[in-house]
Amino acid sequence: MAAMTAGAELWQALCAAREAAEAPAKAASEEENSGAKSGAAPGPAPGPAPDAEGLLAKTQSCLDKDPENASSYQDEESGASVLMVASQLGLIEVVKTLLERGAPWNALDRKGRCAGEYALEAGHQAVVDLLVDHGVRAEMLLGAIEKRKLERGPMAANEDYLKSNVEYTSDEQKLMDPNGDAVMMEWERPLMQLHAQVICQRGALTAGESSEQTPTGDVLNVGFGMGIVDSYIQEHKPRRHVIIEAHPQVYKRMLDDGWDKKPGVEIVFGRWQDRVASIGQFDGIFFDTYGEYYADLKAFQDNLPRLLRPSGVYSFFNGLCPRNIFFHGVCCQVVQLQLDHMGIEASFQPCELEADANADDTWQGVKRRYWWNDTYYLPICVMRPTTAATDA
Ligand SMILES: C[S@@+](CC[C@H](N)C(=O)[O-])C[C@H]1O[C@@H](n2cnc3c(N)ncnc32)[C@H](O)[C@@H]1O
Structure with a gap:
């Protein structure tokens, strides 16, 4: 018989602890299902708490035997890793040790779940925080996130997209783009209203006027799409409303709809x-393009110290890894740190979405869906008063 690998040995020890912890709850629910017990009995007692010290010692000895195999072991059938089971059990020292010895924090099981989600579902917040911290440091170090496409526009590269035919349904x-992917969709309207509000209301204050007074300050929107965010920006009566748009057909639509004649509007085609090098400074900025990578969003953000006035507000469509709430959290923190280095304080306001965002009907006719969650984390990024460049 072949000897068991160090990874399999550790996996078995962790799974045995998990089974012991789950056993009483399982037995109680089986009894309940068989009708053996009435509702009068108290809820199932939790099983024995895992032996944290014993499992830590086991982890260390397996890692000493074969560090690579033990740290990255994943079960063949479920795809669950030793890090996932340790996270689910809330074994923080084991999780720490595995991460220090190279366990991949972002591995996925066969259902597409990562260690952070196992910890999140089991309610082990300290383990969640540890995994987020580790993920953020790894992403910052490797720049791995840079290579990810922004979820809106998963296939078309930006320059190809700009040469393609788009169509308003x-x-x-x-x-829609010619591949059957959606460039922009109506379900995002309430989000666009909030984005406009955030960049315009704060913009009014930075322009040195009270929020009841008009006009709002100077506002920049990158990416016209269906013009939803721009229509809401117009309601705030900005002093200057610059729109950068690069797609010729979208630009034509803007002209056909008379956007070039709306108050304060300056269309910048390209x-x-x-x-961005020569368009001045703004009190509010929104960024929402298509067919770009996270690296493009970051490159745009590198311009913010020059583009955004002190106390000005920047926001962007937050489609960072929306398929996995844990990765989404890591991405948001990476952005937060990157902006912090530029003197911009970023926070993410949770907004509950309306039902149509995730309704099957909404996504009919769209080849690749780009949104899955009920909550949207709206970025509010404020330039600290002393850091931004001032108008020349
Ligand atoms: C998702 S849509 C914007 C939707 C918009 N927020 C709204 O409320 O309707 C993205 C837009 O960005 C434009 N775009 C894509 N790449 C661009 C680039 N590099 N520079 C400027 N605009 C770009 C696209 O043509 C498209 O109109």
């Missing part, structure tokens, strides 16, 4: 990459 619910 006849019901005005979507703007890629933001070629245009």
Whole structure:
């Protein structure tokens, strides 16, 4: 018989602890299902708490035997890793040790769940925080997140997209690219309203006027799409309302709809990459493009110290890893740290979405869905008063 690997040995020890902890709850629910017990009995007692010290010692000895195999072991059938089971059991020292010895924090099981989600579901907040911290440091170090496409626009690269034919659907619910992917969708309207509010209301204050007074300060929006955010920005009557748009058909639509004649509006036709150097400074900025990578969002953000006035507000469509709430949290923290280095304080306001965001009907006719969650974390990023460059 082949000898058991160090990883399999550790896996078995952790799973045995998990089974022991779950056994009484399972037995109680089986009894309940068989009708053997009435509702009068107290709830199931939890099983024995895992032997944290014993499991830590086991982890260390397995890691000493074969560090690589023991730290990264994943069960063949479920895909669950030793880090996932330790996270689910709340064994913080074991989790710490595994991470220090190279366990991949972002491995996925066969259902696409990572260690952070195991900890989150089991309610072990300290383990969740540890995994987020580790993930943020790893992402910052490796720049791994840079290579991820922003979820909106999973296939088309930006320059290819800009040369392609786009189409506004006849019901005005979507703007589609030729691959059947949605560039923009109507379900985002309430979010766009909030984004406009955040960048305009704060913008009014930075322009040195009270919030009841008009106009709002100077506002920049990158990416017109269906013009939803721009329509809401208009309601705030900005003094200057600059819109950068690079797609020729979207630009034509803007002209057809008379956007060039709206109060304060200046349309800048071209890629933001070629245009942001010479458009002045703003009190509010929103960024929402298509077919770009996280590296592009970051490159845009590198311009903020020059573009955003002191106390000005920046926001962006937050489609960072929306498929996995734990990775989403890590991405938000990475952005927060990157902006912090530029003197910008970022927070994420949870907003509950309306039912149509995730309704099957909404996504009919869209090849690749780009949103899955009930909560949207709206970025509110404020330039600290002393750090931004001032108007020349
Ligand atoms: C998701 S839509 C914006 C939706 C918009 N927020 C709204 O409320 O309707 C993205 C827009 O960004 C434009 N875009 C894509 N890449 C761009 C770039 N590099 N520079 C400027 N605009 C770009 C697209 O043509 C598209 O109109």
